[in-house]
Each structure stands twice: as structure tokens, then as C-alpha cells.
Amino acid sequence: MSDLKSQIPDFQTIMLPMLKLLEDGQPKKLNEVMDLLTSHFNLTDEHLKIKVPSGQMGLFRNRVGWTRSYLKNAGLIHYPGRGIYQITDYGKKFLNSNPTELRLKHLKKMPEYKEWIATFNQGQSETVDVVETKNGVSQTPEEILASTVEQLRKQLATELLDKLKENSFSYFENFVIALLQEMGYGAFREESAVVTGQTGDNGVDGIIYQDRLGLESVYIQAKRFTNGTVGSPDIRNFIGSLALQGVNKGVFLTTSRFSESAIKTAQDSKQQKIVLIDGKELANLAIEYNLGVQIDKKISIKKIDLDYFEE
Structure with missing residues (x-):
């Protein structure tokens, strides 16, 4: 996927x-x-399926949209109708000079672009470009914003995981139970879950009763590791505990990682369905379901309401 993404022009x-x-x-x-443009750049359907980080729009379509905006700001094209583009006389004049490239450095020399910059940068000591370069690729504002949000999310996930490692085993066991309940297991009933494990126990640390009568249950093993990885013996012990209980669903969560052998042991289990959640996924799920985190700031991204301006 990353190779395909690198083939999409900025x-x-x-x-x-x-x-x-x-x-x-x-x-x-x-x-x-x-x-x-798709034909010009030899892009395939696979290229066009790649989304911007927010997942709301195709990456290539998003970049074409920003290209359109910059060309319009420079007076090279205009919009004669909704969703319709047309070159201007100034745009034709520019092409008559047989340019070999067209980038922001060229737009900055154009009168209408200068006017646009002057209009929207009043009170600022100097012009601030809305584009950054990452590995030689120009990013659109959505890409820059998404990249920034992702970096903040990774830092938050790291801090959350550190806090879980600092707290006690029993705290971690209760945390994972609360997380699974927030995810909808147990239909949000307070009495749907119990903590059963003891410190250092290789058995079952918690149970979530999916239905009110307890006919469907999910058994939980929680390992709060400050270092090292969860190995296949831990998974085999958990599978054995599930077999003794006569159940076939289990979730194994850890603040650490699972070794390759541990992952294979879980995948090879035929009688019991074992879901593994490592520290990275655990932290991301906690952030997604707002457990142990709170909203610091909200940013609203607005767009033009085209219907409002229809006569």
C-alpha cells in the first residue's frame, strides 16, 4: 500500500x-x-482506492481538489459553474510561455496569487505557506492536519500505556474489564462483568457475561508487563483454563507485545477462539472509547455550503 501511495503525485x-x-x-x-488526470499519471483503481488519513476522501481526489484551489487563487482557472473548471486568458498566456513546471514558487510571482496572499495574511509579519514537504512530497492541509493528529495520538497512547504499567496488576485487570464493557460487551450492564484473577495467575482474570442469563461468556486474561513479551506458554495456559471452564471465547490483553510463537499458538487453537490485544492496540482502543482520556481541545473544520448560495 505504501508503494502505491508513493506513486500518487502530490x-x-x-x-x-x-x-x-x-x-x-x-x-x-x-x-x-x-x-x-488519472490517465495522464497512469493511475489504477488500486491507486484511487487509497484514502486520505481521515478516510473520508480518496487521496488523489483530495490532491486534485487542492491543485484546483491553488490554480484558481493564482487566476489560472475559474469556475464558470458548480463543479466545472475552465482555463482563464491568464492561464492560456502562461501556457504560451511553454513552462516546464508549475509549483507554488511560480504562483507566488503571479498578481492574483499575491493579492490572495495579501488578503488572507493581513497582520502577519510574513507569509506562512500551508504546505509542508515530507520525503520530498508536498502535503495538502488535510494530510498535514491528519499527520499532526496522528502524532498527538501516538504520544497520548504512549503516555496511557506508561500509566497502566505504573499501576497495580489489579488496577489493570479492572481497566481491561471496563474497556471491554465500553466496547459494548455485556450490553453496558454494570453487573455483566466480574474480576476473578489474582496477581501472577495464569488462569482467568475476568469474565464478561454477554447476556443477562450468562449463557454467552467471554473470558479474559490480562498481563501487565513492564518489559518483555508474552510467549506461547502464557497462551497455552490460557487455552487450558478456557478448556477447564468449558468455554470457547477468550481475550488476552497485555501492556506489552506478543511473540510470534504466541500469536501462532492462538491462531492454531481449534476449540477456543482467542483474540490477542497488545499494548499498542489496547491504548488505541482506550483512546477510541474515551477510557482514561479526556478531550483537551476541539477543532471544527468547516466547508462552504454550496446549496446556500444557489439562487
């Missing part, structure tokens, strides 16, 4: 090809422009 690379595709002066719809 929004600056798209600028000149997109402008040239509009050179005939005919208005073109977004889908038509997308098809032409």
Missing part, C-alpha cells in the same frame, strides 16, 4: 498537467478532469 506535481488538460478552453466537470 498536488504541486498535478498543477501543470491539470492546467494543460484545460488548455482547449472548454469547461470541464470534476469527474472528467479526474479521468484525464
Whole structure:
């Protein structure tokens, strides 16, 4: 997937090809422009399936959208109708100079782009670009924002995991029970779960009763490791405990990692279905279900309401 992603051109690379595709002066719809650019860059359906980090839009489509915005801000294209793009006389004049590339450094020299910068950077001592370069690839604002959010999330996950490692075994056992309940196991009933384990126990640390009568149960093993990995003996002990209890569903959670042999042991289990949750996944689930974390700041990203401006 990463190789495919690296083959998708960044929004600056798209600028000149997109402008040239509009050179005939005919208005073109977004889908038509997308098809032409997809063909120009030899992109496949697999490329087009790759999403921006938020997962809300195709990565290539998002980059084409930002290319369009920059070309419009520079006066190279305009929108004669909703979702329709057309080259301007200024855009034709620029192409007549036979440019070999078109990037932000070129836009900054164009009158309309300078005017746009002046309008939206009043009161600032200098212009701040809304693009960063990562491994030589220009990122759109959505990509930059998503990357920043991901870095903050990783740091939060690290801090959360450190806190779990600092607390007692019994605290960790109660934490994983609470997490599974927040995820919907036990239908959110307080009495749906019990903690059964003891410190250092190789057996069962907790049970979640899926239904009120306890006919469906999920057994839990929690290992709070400050270092090292969970090995296959731990998994075999858990499988044995499940067999003694006559149950076939188990969740093994740890603040650490699972060794390859441990993962294989769980996968090879035929009678018992074992789900493994390592420290990384555990922290991410806690963040997703707001357990042990709280919202610090909220940022609202707004977009234009096109229907509002329809006459």
C-alpha cells in the first residue's frame, strides 16, 4: 500500500498537467478532469482506492481538489459553474510561455496569487505557506492536519500505556474489564462483568457475561508487563483454563507485545477462539472509547455550503 501511495503525485506535481488538460478552453466537470488526470499519471483503481488519513476522501481526489484551489487563487482557472473548471486568458498566456513546471514558487510571482496572499495574511509579519514537504512530497492541509493528529495520538497512547504499567496488576485487570464493557460487551450492564484473577495467575482474570442469563461468556486474561513479551506458554495456559471452564471465547490483553510463537499458538487453537490485544492496540482502543482520556481541545473544520448560495 505504501508503494502505491508513493506513486500518487502530490498536488504541486498535478498543477501543470491539470492546467494543460484545460488548455482547449472548454469547461470541464470534476469527474472528467479526474479521468484525464488519472490517465495522464497512469493511475489504477488500486491507486484511487487509497484514502486520505481521515478516510473520508480518496487521496488523489483530495490532491486534485487542492491543485484546483491553488490554480484558481493564482487566476489560472475559474469556475464558470458548480463543479466545472475552465482555463482563464491568464492561464492560456502562461501556457504560451511553454513552462516546464508549475509549483507554488511560480504562483507566488503571479498578481492574483499575491493579492490572495495579501488578503488572507493581513497582520502577519510574513507569509506562512500551508504546505509542508515530507520525503520530498508536498502535503495538502488535510494530510498535514491528519499527520499532526496522528502524532498527538501516538504520544497520548504512549503516555496511557506508561500509566497502566505504573499501576497495580489489579488496577489493570479492572481497566481491561471496563474497556471491554465500553466496547459494548455485556450490553453496558454494570453487573455483566466480574474480576476473578489474582496477581501472577495464569488462569482467568475476568469474565464478561454477554447476556443477562450468562449463557454467552467471554473470558479474559490480562498481563501487565513492564518489559518483555508474552510467549506461547502464557497462551497455552490460557487455552487450558478456557478448556477447564468449558468455554470457547477468550481475550488476552497485555501492556506489552506478543511473540510470534504466541500469536501462532492462538491462531492454531481449534476449540477456543482467542483474540490477542497488545499494548499498542489496547491504548488505541482506550483512546477510541474515551477510557482514561479526556478531550483537551476541539477543532471544527468547516466547508462552504454550496446549496446556500444557489439562487
